[in-house]
Amino acid sequence: MTTVLTPQVLVVGAGSAGVAAAVAAAESGAETLLVEATGHVGGTLANQLLEHSAGFHDAAGNQVTGGTGQRIVSLLQQYGGSPGHIPDDVAYTATRTPVNHAELSMCEAILLRRAGVTLMLDTAVVAVSTVDSVVSEVAVETAGVGRTVIRPGIVVDCSGDAVVFGLAGAALQTDRPGRTQPLSLTLKLGAVDFGPLLDYARSHPGDFRAGSHIGQPSDDHVNLWGFGALLAAGHADGRLSWRRTELHLAGWPTRGEAVLNVTRTVSGYLVLAEQVMQTVDWFRRYVPGGTNAYLAAVADRVGVRESRRILGLTTLTQEDVLGGRRSPESIGTGAFPIDVHDADAPGLSHTDGLRAAYDIPYGVLVARDFTNLLAGGRCVSSTHEANGSARITATCFTTGEAAGTAAALATLGGFDTHELEVGKLQAALRARGVIGARA
Missing domain, CATH: 3.50.50.60 (FAD/NAD(P)-binding domain)
Structure with a gap:
């Protein structure tokens, strides 16, 4: 009934x-x-x-x-x-x-x-x-x-x-x-060393959004928008299958965690899943402080x-x-x-x-x-x-x-x-x- x-x-x-x-x-x-x-x-x-x-x-x-x-x-x-x-x-x-x-x-x-x-x-x-x-x-x-x-x-x-x-x-x-906006799948990384990461950001201001404030490893929260040069290098050597001119990173330095908004497609979850793993590999190889990073969490839904x-x-x-x-x-x-x-x-x-x-x-x-x-x-x-x-x-x-x-x-x-x-x-x-x- x-x-x-x-x-x-x-x-x-x-x-x-x-x-x-x-x-x-x-x-x-x-x-x-x-x-x-x-x-x-x-x-x-x-x-x-x-x-x-x-x-x-x-x-x-x-x-x-x-x-x-x-x-x-x-x-x-x-x-x-x-x-x-x-x-x-x-x-x-x-x-x-x-x-x-x-x-x-x-x-x-x-x-x-x-x-x-x-x-x-x-x-x-x-x-x-x-x-x-x-x-x-x-x-x-x-x-x-x-x-x-x-x-x-x-x-x-x-x-x-x-x-x-x-x-x-x-x-x-x-x-x-x-012609709607593309889909994304957000990911969280653990074991990020924010000391070298933030040093890189301070020494490469042209790689980040103008007017950005670069925080300290002792901060509870940091926010970065950029990494364009590192993304371009990862795409050029074939580790990133899609092109991005920037990513958004929201970090918790005292916890060693970072959420990355970088994946993008119009094709759905299966493409995004591969992009997530490529991002983790790229982060370890290219981003200072990312050598020991691991995939801690993935969004439970595609971001529409x-x-x-x-x-x-x-x-x-x-x-x-x-x-x-x-x-x-x-x-x-x-x-x-x-x-x-x-x-x-x-x-x-x-x-x-x-x-x-x-x-x-x-x-x-x-x-x-x-x-x-x-x-x-x-x-x-x-x-x-x-x-x-x-x-x-x-x-x-x-x-x-x-x-x-x-x-x-x-x-x-x-x-x-x-x-x-x-x-x-x-x-x-x-x-x-x-x-x-x-x-």
């Missing part, structure tokens, strides 16, 4: 956006169910070993992300899993927020429990039924349990890949068909920067982001540079810094053709270029929290997502500590 559940709010995906959405919906008084296809919460930031969270501050150092995202960082600090927001060594943004990945996942789970969220792990969405402009049922399969039918009041799709939108036949963006993006009531554009555009329907702010990796080149096609934060309008969360379907995270309604900023984890906390709060207000108020009074949503978000939810 198939189990049937009827939560007021269903959140799909337990990454940064989904956790924030579920916490916000539950704390706003809605019965909230969170389903996640893997066995963990935390998503890309926790389980893809993302180097750190970013986007909490604008270029001038003003905080632009608060609310649940900041609460997660504060709880992680309390448990010793993060130093909080610290200056960005490579001067790409004002700050970065290193995290212990396992402890981040646990802290997010703690907040979910405290909020009263019901969580289903190892649970994938397999079918969506609709009636007119309403998502009426979402079918999920749970490993070892079987099928559950969910009949929600409001659905918040924080899957990253807009899974519910896709299965419902909802409208999607079409500005970059077949961009896939399906929804077509909402409003679409965030490159001009909105670069111009710091204000919106009377703002539900939060973003400020990370437009960061776009080129699928056909060894570097990035965009690293466009922002002079000021930009507003995120409510309409980018709202399905154009369904009245009980919202999105949060990197699949919100945005152009390819704007998504290069909006996909960052701090901004995902913001859009997720707004979507979860909106879902609760709508279902508890007995109206749909198109009818929601944005001023009421903004007031609720301000009360939650969200920055930039304007009156």
